Amino acid sequence: MKAPRSTLLWTALLLISLGLLHTSWRHLVHEVPLLPGSQVEYWDIEARVELQAQGEEVEVILALPQSQPGFLLQSEHTASPGYGVNFVEEEFRRLEWSIREAEGVQWLYYRTQFQVDPKRHLPAVGQPPDVRSQSWEGPLETAAAQLLRRSWQESANNFSLAQSLTRRLSDASNENAGLLLNELSGSEALVRLLNEAEVPARILYGLRLEDGRRNQRLQPLVQVFQDEEWRLYDPVQALEEPAQNYLLWQQAAGPILEVMGGQDSQVRFSMLSSQEPASGSVHALAIGDALLNLSIHSLPLAEQAVFRTLMLLPLGALVVVALRVFVGLKTSGTFMPVLIALAFLEMSLLPGVTTFLIIVAAGLILRQLLAYLNLLLVARVAAVIVCVIGLIALMSVVSFHAGISEGMQVTLFPMIILAWTIERMSILWEEEGAKEVFVQGAGSLITAIAAFLVMDQLWVRYWLFNFPGLQLVVMAMILIVGSYTGYRLLELWRFKPLVAQEKQDQNNAG
Amino acid sequence: MLASLSKWFASPGELRRKGVLGMNERNLSCIGQYNPRRLFPLVDDKLQTKLLAEDYQLATPKLLAVLRSQIEVKNFERYLPSGKGFAIKPAKGSGGKGILVIQEARDGRYRKASGKWVSRQHLERHLSNLISGLYSLGGNPDVAIIESLIESDPTFENYTFEGVPDIRIVVYRGYPAMAMMRLSTHASDGKANLHQGAIGVGIDLATGKATNAVQFDRPVSFHPDTGQALNELEIGDWRSMLLLASRCYDMTGLGYLGADLVLDANQGALLLELNARPGLAIQLANGVGLAPRLKQLDLWSQRIKGPEQPSEDRVAAAQQLFSTELASTDICMDKVHHVE
Numbered sequence: 001m002k003a004p005r006s007t008l009l010w011t012a013l014l015l016i017s018l019g020l021l022h023t024s025w026r027h028l029v030h031e032v033p034l035l036p037g038s039q040v041e042y043w044d045i046e047a048r049v050e051l052q053a054q055g056e057e058v059e060v061i062l063a064l065p066q067s068q069p070g071f072l073l074q075s076e077h078t079a080s081p082g083y084g085v086n087f088v089e090e091e092f093r094r095l096e097w098s099i100r101e102a103e104g105v106q107w108l109y110y111r112t113q114f115q116v117d118p119k120r121h122l123p124a125v126g127q128p129p130d131v132r133s134q135s136w137e138g139p140l141e142t143a144a145a146q147l148l149r150r151s152w153q154e155s156a157n158n159f160s161l162a163q164s165l166t167r168r169l170s171d172a173s174n175e176n177a178g179l180l181l182n183e184l185s186g187s188e189a190l191v192r193l194l195n196e197a198e199v200p201a202r203i204l205y206g207l208r209l210e211d212g213r214r215n216q217r218l219q220p221l222v223q224v225f226q227d228e229e230w231r232l233y234d235p236v237q238a239l240e241e242p243a244q245n246y247l248l249w250q251q252a253a254g255p256i257l258e259v260m261g262g263q264d265s266q267v268r269f270s271m272l273s274s275q276e277p278a279s280g281s282v283h284a285l286a287i288g289d290a291l292l293n294l295s296i297h298s299l300p301l302a303e304q305a306v307f308r309t310l311m312l313l314p315l316g317a318l319v320v321v322a323l324r325v326f327v328g329l330k331t332s333g334t335f336m337p338v339l340i341a342l343a344f345l346e347m348s349l350l351p352g353v354t355t356f357l358i359i360v361a362a363g364l365i366l367r368q369l370l371a372y373l374n375l376l377l378v379a380r381v382a383a384v385i386v387c388v389i390g391l392i393a394l395m396s397v398v399s400f401h402a403g404i405s406e407g408m409q410v411t412l413f414p415m416i417i418l419a420w421t422i423e424r425m426s427i428l429w430e431e432e433g434a435k436e437v438f439v440q441g442a443g444s445l446i447t448a449i450a451a452f453l454v455m456d457q458l459w460v461r462y463w464l465f466n467f468p469g470l471q472l473v474v475m476a477m478i479l480i481v482g483s484y485t486g487y488r489l490l491e492l493w494r495f496k497p498l499v500a501q502e503k504q505d506q507n508n509a510g
Numbered sequence: 511m512l513a514s515l516s517k518w519f520a521s522p523g524e525l526r527r528k529g530v531l532g533m534n535e536r537n538l539s540c541i542g543q544y545n546p547r548r549l550f551p552l553v554d555d556k557l558q559t560k561l562l563a564e565d566y567q568l569a570t571p572k573l574l575a576v577l578r579s580q581i582e583v584k585n586f587e588r589y590l591p592s593g594k595g596f597a598i599k600p601a602k603g604s605g606g607k608g609i610l611v612i613q614e615a616r617d618g619r620y621r622k623a624s625g626k627w628v629s630r631q632h633l634e635r636h637l638s639n640l641i642s643g644l645y646s647l648g649g650n651p652d653v654a655i656i657e658s659l660i661e662s663d664p665t666f667e668n669y670t671f672e673g674v675p676d677i678r679i680v681v682y683r684g685y686p687a688m689a690m691m692r693l694s695t696h697a698s699d700g701k702a703n704l705h706q707g708a709i710g711v712g713i714d715l716a717t718g719k720a721t722n723a724v725q726f727d728r729p730v731s732f733h734p735d736t737g738q739a740l741n742e743l744e745i746g747d748w749r750s751m752l753l754l755a756s757r758c759y760d761m762t763g764l765g766y767l768g769a770d771l772v773l774d775a776n777q778g779a780l781l782l783e784l785n786a787r788p789g790l791a792i793q794l795a796n797g798v799g800l801a802p803r804l805k806q807l808d809l810w811s812q813r814i815k816g817p818e819q820p821s822e823d824r825v826a827a828a829q830q831l832f833s834t835e836l837a838s839t840d841i842c843m844d845k846v847h848h849v850e
Binding site: 374436 | 705727
């Protein structure tokens with residue numbers, strides 16, 4: 001009935017050779033480097049146009065980004081079944097989609113990749129716009145004049161003037177700025193103020209780059225010119241050096257999206273940052289040969305971001321299996337430590353462990369208080385979740401005001417893991433006592449940290465993400481570890497008295 | 511460095527020579543091979559075990575009532591003999607959670623094992639919580655079992671603190687392989703749970719006498735609360751205990767089984783519950799590894815042609831196979847005694 005051991009070994013061997021075969025295929029045929037090597041940072045950006053077609057011909061025009069200071073356009077392509085696609089390379093780069101007849105919701109995708117290259121200085125594209133003379137209404141005039149006078153005094157050139165104005169506009173306690181912002185948007189106010197000072201400036205739309213964000217909109221940015229150079233300013237955020245974090249979607253003023261024959265159109269952006277070897281052939285190939293290649297790079301960006309973490313999970317599971325089978329660590333819940341490790345990956349280790357310890361300890365105390373109410377399990381877990389959210393909010397506020405804002409961004413995912421951990425620990429406390437809670441809690445934490453340390457390695461992330469065949473090797477290793485029948489490390493300690501007794505007997509006899 | 515390491519840790523070779531069964535090997539070779547998953551509910555649900563035991567005419571504490579719904583809780587005493595004590599247990603509880611022992615009932619009030627009197631309302635609330643799943647794993651709705659009280663055999667009076675001592679016998683392919691008695695202590699809060707601090711006393715299969723004892727996995731010679739020397743322990747009617755445990759194999763079909771029994775002053779050996787994943791501490795309690803015994807039993811049952819041996823023969827075989835250790839372990843016990 002049960003398969004013999006040799007079957008297991010053959011299965012494992014088969015899995016390993018399949019995995020290595022696929023890996024060498026990726027390496028030799030697709031020229032994916034085996035080692036991360038020198039890294040170049042890329043931003044993958046995906047624009048999704050959504051519209052409601054009316055059953056007649058549809059034409060969609062989307063403004064396209066191009067190479068700009070700090071960013072080099074690498075590749076771009078579209079996904080839009082049935083549509084004719086036309087790239088128009090004029091002063092305003094744009095993409096034209098057209099179809100004779102379409103009905104219902106339409107999704108059109110445009111994906112592009114930019115290489116981050118801070119050293120490259122491209123000449124400013126396009127001419128500086130003409131400075132228009134401004135007319136202000138009534139009270140706005142004095143407010144604008146005052147703002148401008150102060151900023152003018154403490155600035156040396158166009159850029160420092162723009163910087164100074166930006167800071168004033170984003171200062172909520174500035175009354176003059178408040179007056180202007182009642183009537184105008186931040187970017188409009190900034191452009192009009194700069195024009196008033198004879199500085200050429202205009203509003204362009206761009207993306208604020210944040211790794212793994214989905215469903216983003218373009219933001220208005222103010223482009224300020226000084227001779228041949230230009231810089232970007234965001235009147236809402238007022239960051240000191242914003243240029244690296246913003247990608248301009250257009251190089252000249254104009255509409256981003258034009259739709260004919262459709263309603264309720266909108267465009268949303270997803271983005272993902274990646275570190276890749278400088279040789280860089282990975283991407284170009286991944287797109288053409290997606291199915292055979294089994295490359296995650298061929299998925300939509302939003303899904304790639306999910307998979308980047310997901311592909312690490314099997315390795316975390318292997319660490320848990322190994323620690324349980326070889327060492328005999330007791331953990332609360334078999335794979336809870338992997339989930340905790342994932343939470344650490346999101347928060348980074350030290351803040352993660354600190355948050356974990358504080359919140360679990362406080363949660364356990366709260367849970368004891370809840371126990372007096374005699375609730376059923378589901379209601380109790382729900383109540384604990386509410387308390388954990390409150391605790392996390394409290395911690396974030398306290399740490400923010402104490403000036404340790406970094407790493408305190410606890411997202412939804414770790415929160416539910418924490419709530420479950422607290423619930424399991426408190427059940428354990430009731431059933432087995434405090435000692436068992438510490439044993440299993442420490443076991444879970446050690447396992448989670450071990451899993452984190454393995455999953456956090458740069459080359460581990462690189463390999464598992466770029467060589468999916470390695471998943472088979474991980475699985476084979478799990479199979480082999482799972483068939484180990486020898487002693488666990490902690491059993492060597494546990495059963496020591498059995499051996500010690502024998503020695504004592506021998507000594508007594510001798 | 512190495513010396514201090516070997517002070518705390520045994521080497522794998524030493525353990526193998528001693529025949530210690532490890533957790534990994536237990537899971538793969540014993541549970542994985544002889545305990546089919548589908549049979550687990552028979553032992554994980556105490557009510558099923560109990561009903562099955564009655565079918566097979568194995569002695570268990572008398573089942574007085576089963577409460578399945580909240581409505582039955584309102585008039586629970588309808589099912590109970592007046593004045594007498596009883597024990598309430600959740601069918602799917604674990605680790606002794608939710609067990610309430612009532613020694614005596616008088617005038618609508620109930621006396622707990624600790625001597626404290628509680629109201630009828632308290633009992634109703636306990637039953638209601640139990641049925642709605644407060645004590646069952648995962649919070650699933652449960653069933654309350656009410657059984658008659660066990661009267662601890664008077665010979666064990668000095669060996670235990672508060673609780674009734676129980677006897678764990680590991681039954682391998684129907685043959686008793688190893689046995690221990692679990693004595694509750696003050697540290698274990700009156701519970702016979704080894705990792706909470708109860709004492710495990712290894713019992714010789716041939717005679718029912720103590721061979722060795724441990725508390726918290728480390729050797730002890732006297733009961734810490736009563737001062738009773740543990741090597742004087744002897745279980746009466748030992749053979750019927752082994753028989754009862756051995757017949758649990760016929761009843762469940764589980765090849766690697768832990769049978770928990772008690773010795774009742776009036777009824778003799780009773781089956782308390784069964785365990786499909788019995789732990790390995792029994793090796794420490796006996797000071798002997800389990801692996802060589804399992805191998806001996808494998809060889810023994812290979813020689814049996816035709817149908818399996820009946821339980822009487824299996825017990826006789828096990829007593830004969832494992833009696834040789836009697837002399838050596840007895841001496842060992844004395845020595846530990848003298849040293850102290």
